[in-house]
Amino acid sequence: MDPLLLALLIIIILVVVIFILIYVGYYNKIIRMENRIDNSWAQIDVQLRRRAELIPNLMETVKGYMKHEREVLENVTKARSALMSAKTPQENINADNMLTGALKSLFAVAENYPDLKANTNFLNLQDELTNTENKIAYSRQHFNDSVLSFNNTIETFPGLWFAKRMGKKTREMLQIPEAAREVPKVKF
């Protein structure tokens, strides 16, 4: 066979192979990023549920000690009910913020009750709730990070081309107020 023709053939085959590799690479990358978004969304839900479960326990422990702090305790209970009955995503977020605020007040007020603070049950619950609140905040952050990566990929070249063919659209990030995160100030 004519060597020039052979060389041409090899070049064409190489180009095709490279093209296929790039295509597969980007396709997979976009799918993977989308899955990451969906996964982190599910994570948020898991943590929210966990927090809701911890509340009744907390209320039981605190009830005896904080008998005179009616308003603070009621706020927590009200917020939890609002959360249970929330239907739209916006209602959900509002109720969620309410609960975070109510819990913050409760723990702030608890500072005035040394007996309560010495109660190991209470300490445990406080640690668990802080943990859960942090996890909620970080899962939301991770969700937003995943959405950002995804949007960046499909809005820039060459991802843009792939996204159009795959019918992928940019996703929206969560709008959450900054106050949600709280790292426990534990002194030793």
Place this chain on the structure above:
Amino acid sequence: MEKKLLVEDHIRKNKRDTVVVCTLMALLFIGVVLAFGYIFFQGNIIISLIFALPIGLGYIAITYSVSVATVIKSMNARPANPNNREEKLLIHRVEEMSIAAGLPMPKVYVQDSEYINAFATGRNPNEAIICTTTGALHKLNQEELEGVIAHEMSHIKNYDIRIMTVTIAVVGAIALMSEILFYSLFWGGAGRGRRDNGAPILLIIAILLVVLSPIFARLTYFAISRRREYLADSNGAYLTRNPEGLAKALERIRDDSPKGKPKGSKTVAPLYISNPFKKVDANSLSSTHPPLNERIKRLRSM
């Protein structure tokens, strides 16, 4: 928004620097292989590659397969105890950071030592371990601990452990091949076939390469290590959105003066967040970690 961009700029810069330094290392490796070929096989590159590559790759494979268990054992680390409040809180912080990073939860270990330190190990994110000293648990508050864990988590996410292991192996391979070359040159033989083949200048270059490359390889290894530390700092700050946490923790490490000797041998020092064997704020080319004050400065500028 302004602050976030700065952290991302740091990340991008650190990644770029790593590529530069790793390329240098690769070129050094190739240079030594070619020198090997020139001196032993009269410049026949193909044969030299066939011969030299297995030595190099074999060395890499052996070092690479060293198990995580060996490291843990040499560090005297034990699994964190959830019944101990401090250690339970440590587990919580690791959980939170793995969610922020989108990684599976690493195993959490504790090393009994009054030094404030932490390290991460494991070939990939699925088999990772994060360990802190009891000193860190006693002396750092939760914000600072969170910063430290975020730094370690970033090492895992960036596959730094794997990168550093491969780099050490490449350094070792370069040193090994250089030694073989040196001894064979010294005891003659290879030189004799030279006289009628090619310019003597090439032989001189090859010899220089053989003698100097182990030194350069080691310096490059330290440079890579420092780059990865800066990257872990910036990535960690991005995870927590709070560079101040890690900055404060580094300050505490800097101002801490524990009694007794640090645990673990010097070879595993790069795994730590701060080299316990180098108390002085060293800015030398042979440091595995950048100077603490510089790291704190960069974090505070984010």
